[in-house]
Amino acid sequence: MNPVTRRWALAALGGFLLLLPLVGSRYVVYLTIHILLLAVNAVGFNLLFGYTGLLSFGQAGFYAVGAYTCARILLAWPSLLPGLVGGTAAAAAAAFVLGYLSVRHTRIYFAMLTLAFGMMIFSLAWKWRAVTGGDDGLVGVPRAPLELLGWTVPLPTVERYYYVVLVVAVVAIALMYRLVHSPLGLALRAVRDSEVRAGHVGLNVRVLRLVAFTVAGAYAGLAGALLPPLENTVTPPIAHWTASAEPVLATLLGGIRHFAGPLVGAFLLVAVKDVIVRFTVHWSLVLGAVVVVLVLGFRGGVASALEALLVRAQARPRGVSAPAGEEAP
């Protein structure tokens, strides 16, 4: 996609998102908030998986840390920003500590470690009544007003909260875009392509992996922190390893080799799940089948398929070398 087309497409998308509460129903706005949350979560996950080559089955743990921390803050101090910042920071800290322990291990052991850690967080959420409310969770979490620079903006409606989420999500995604196109992003891709060679060109592989893991944890935590003001409750299932599947599936669906892949995937996952659920309660079945099909046939995900279509549509003759699209990392 050439830069001019891309700019128009982004502008159109931006416009649509800004006007959504005016044209869409409350339910659509609610759903879009969930898409944005998943988009932030997934884009963080893909930094770890698509760019650094590390598969984590424990992101739900950090999501939960972000959600529970924000909820507890809001229950004591009803101001939105401290909740969001606190939740993200707590998740980042947890990811740093757990990541420090995990990154020296090879990929399969790393994946299993993330699973174990995620489930440890789940069991804490479920059993530690004093802090997390146990299996009842935390209830009555207020949608606290946004207090910034002396202004207080109350958020009584979902539509108002939607704009807050939109801004936060856009900023987070833009920052991630910057990061993956920076020298650090290039270094992460080198670590993914060849851990051995990366070490032998002067890169500290462990430190780089820890950075990626911490950032991914922070993003999961941010997504989690945005949840309590929306739902007014936080319960343990959000920390279970089956919930860790969400960002994984979204990324796989959208495409791990494109920056926009997780974003496209987040939209598809939420939208498709919403549609499927109207016809059958067995959306997991469909999702599982989709994963199998994707892994076997379309490992590039939807984004790669779309790119291939665009390439053919533009039908410009290319040289012998493989096309390295601008979007491709």
Added chain:
Amino acid sequence: MTELLVARGLRKRFGDLAAVDGLDLRVEEGGCTALIGPNGAGKTTALNLLSGHLSPDQGTITFRGEDITRLPPHARVQRGLSRSFQVMTIFPELTALENLLVPILARTGAVRSVLRPVHAFPEAEEEARRLLEDLGLSGAGEVPAGNLPHGDQRRLEMGIAVASRPRLCLLDEPSSGLNPLERAGLLHLIRQLSEQRGVTFVVVEHDMDVVFGLARWVVVMNRGRVLAEGTPEAIRASREVRETYLGEEV
């Protein structure tokens, strides 16, 4: 002549096998030293120990006066010691240009940059392009390295090691899999890089043309330690060496 690298008493076992068994090696600055020996002599293990890929059971390695025996590979690269691999170890999904950018950015510390795009480092990109040209790969900059033909990948493999601006560069069978024409080209390239960039090379090789056309000094290994060393002519004349290589071309 400064001593760049001194290895003393290196030993490395794999189960019952002593791959490296009391290796003493001295590399002086300048030109090219060849490391030859029959299969199983321990040459690649020696390189793995020198580059930090493996840790020795015993022995020390000193580089430019500093003890680097326990340092991980990335720390050795930062001190000016790099290597290439016999089995192709490029970054396949990165473009050829990016393959060279990574070591350059790592060297200049630019990797710490999180929010500035890669394009904001024109000096690094310029340096990478110049190296691409020296490697004869100018046209292939935007090609994913995994898609390059074998000969080009071999050059890139070496180029990545050189991009770190090492004082000492270890090459593990750089000409493996190349046809005679490509091999001659590679020889020329190593010589050129050595002269222009002041890099000292240690080259593990089986191809004797490469060895005698390139090396100032030859070290012969057998059974995990040094059998003989000397000028190419002296080694060629040595009966001991010839007996070890019975059946191999000398």
Added chain:
Amino acid sequence: MEVLAYQGLIGLSSAMYLWLISAGLTIIFGVLGVLNFAHGSLFMLGAYLGYTLYGLAGFPFGLAVAASVGAVALLGAAVERGLLRPLYGLDPSYQLLLTFGLVLFLDDLAKLVWGGVFRIPPIPGWLQGAVVAFGRPFPHYNLFLMGVGLLVALGLWLAFDRTWWGRAVRATASDREMASALGIRTPAVFSSVFFLGSGLAALGGALSTPVRPVSPGVGAAMIVQAFIITVIGGLGNLRGAFVGSLLVGVLSSYGTLWFPEFELFFIFAIMAGVLLVRPQGLFAP
């Protein structure tokens, strides 16, 4: 003290389910290098089929178990051939993702076909009754389970140590290319290993029908415990899996008695601990 010993016995017998599922998981990993997320779902399918044949259709218990094992074993081999084999050269993450997708699919499929939780059918007549152990009744069925577990352990040991097939499998596990070069038909070995592993998981599931209610969630619960056991015992280490199963079974049993609050946490903490300190497992050579 008697409570301790009795609870330990209970733990040992429930460890047999864990052993059957872990044995299959660790063999598959050791030979194919695949970490099969869906192994718990195979256990669950074995349980559902066993329940359907024995509890609903009234087939004799032995026949029901055998048929369940056979069907799921065939399914496992088919999955290996059709779905996993195309992924062998690629990044192992794809294999993990595929088996993960299978978990979603199979667990929900079970919900679709069989519905929710089921009653427990009666224990077959010839296995009813109990002995007295440490002052309490210890069911014959538990003894039966322990017997089956030991037989399986013995059988696996004999198979891998004495038979031609076992040697072919061990050769393939240690060096795939060399085994192939020696004339061993590695694709057939892979399928047979998946067949065996799936069958073992299904055996565990089918044997659980007379004592535990079958539910779609049992697969997810079992796979996590099986992971923990294979980590403790060492991935691919069969002896380690056996000892690990006994350990986890007994510890869980004590855990439910004394620390019901944090049992889950401690189990995962142990798993994480082993992975951190000795990732090759506590029983690796």
